Amino acid sequence: MAATKQDTLGRLRETRVWQSVFRSGWGDSNLHRALAVQQNLFLHLFPAKMRRRSLDIGVTWYLGTLTLVAFFILVATGIPLMLYYHPSVPQAYADMKDLQFVVSAGVFLRNLHRWAAHAMVLLVFAHMARVFYRGAYRPPREFNWVVGVVLLLVTLFLSYTGYLLPWDQLAFWAITVGSNILSSVPVMGLKIRFLMLGGNTVNANALLRFYVLHCVILPLAAVAFIGVHFWRIRKDGGLYRDGHAAARAAESGEQRHG
Amino acid sequence: MAETPKFTTVADSDSRRTPVRVAFVTRRKSPHVKAVDDPEVMTYPETLLRVVVAGELLTLALVAISLLWNAPLEGLADPLLTPNPAKAPWYFLGLQELLHYFPPVVGGVLIPTMVVMALVVIPYFNVNVEADGIWTRNKTRRLRTLTVAVAVLGLGMLLLDVWAILAPTLGMAALMYWTAAGRAGGGGRVKRWLAGKPLPFWIMTWFLIEATVLTVIGTFFRGPGWSWVWPWRPQ
């Protein structure tokens, strides 16, 4: 490390305040690097060391990571959006117009939330496909695949409930089409739709229900399942490594020639 | 006890089923187990750096998109003014397209439920865990099953006039027959690559292609009354 950096940062790291926050201390050794991960609530979902090869872009394409980043962007833009939004009819639509014309950078905020939402849906599908084609769902990772399917559904519902909130024509009719599909469930269809919408058609009750689902229940569910998902990756022995690929290729080559 | 032990030639990599085996070391092969060279690195900073860079690239891309294109906002919701066509969000348009062909219980409930169930059970079925090429074992039986499956599905879709499902299915089947044809291990690079793919690869790929085709049709090729439109032709 450069001497000048050592001087300014180094002095900061010597203070009692810094040391009270980062207990593992600072140093240029692998022990310190390991502690930096292990002593941190969030980072300790990672192991202290990882296989070099599982970091290659060609393995995961970083699609799970990117899905998570899209989710972070959605939380970071969603909270400020909540400050300008009332889940009531027709105020919700007026709030969209305010975001457009009154709130500073309101359009940008809404755009980023919208496009990140589309990106997250795309990414979660892509991540699933990538995990599948790597065969990374194989035992002992079966359960984490199932957790993944739950996350896929949570992501779709998050996006779907958010779709109604602007209360414009697009939102209203998209949700109407979707909820009509639900009503064709045999026997309970109409009851399910009533439960979802708080009525027989998309109305102010539906908006409030979708708002609560979109801003509270589903994000909490997503955070919980993402937590389980990451914890299981570690418990299942880290990222799947296709160590047998080379052996298998060689083997099937033999069979063909033999 | 004069019976001679029976030897069968099998191609099997399951050590429980065939515990004893003879390996033939053929030309350009070696009995030496390829060393899996897989060193470890420190998560901090190696992994975290990559994660942060990946995240920043995605953020930059989304910020750029958000500066260039505005999120759609139409007029105030009006329950009395139904747009034609009324479309669900894009990721449900494949589903909406299915509803065009099948009764609601089938297209809207049965098929989606089956898809989710199928996704959940993937890792619990042994066919999905095995990793040999689809034609490596039981080739004749599997070819027969494929033919029956394609014939039943294809005929059904033909009768119901569902070309959006029929065409990709036939294309996929043709590709599978092609990889099965001729001498095992023969053919060009693409063919050999495909022949090494296990059964679940084929099922998932078929499913993803169908899902994409239906979604693209629902998104771009459907107009008023869910009629077929060409997106490049102005209405």
Ligand code: HEM
């Ligand atoms: C909110 C949604 C999701 C998030 C944030 C997420 C995040 C991640 C991350 C960061 C990883 C680490 C490696 C990688 O990037 O591939 C991972 C691995 C994994 N994911 Fe997801 N994921 C999500 C949804 C899904 C879905 C829908 C599935 C499948 C149905 C799935 C199945 C798996 C499996 C089996 C692994 C382990 C892969 C291995 O061991 O190599 N995940 N996930």
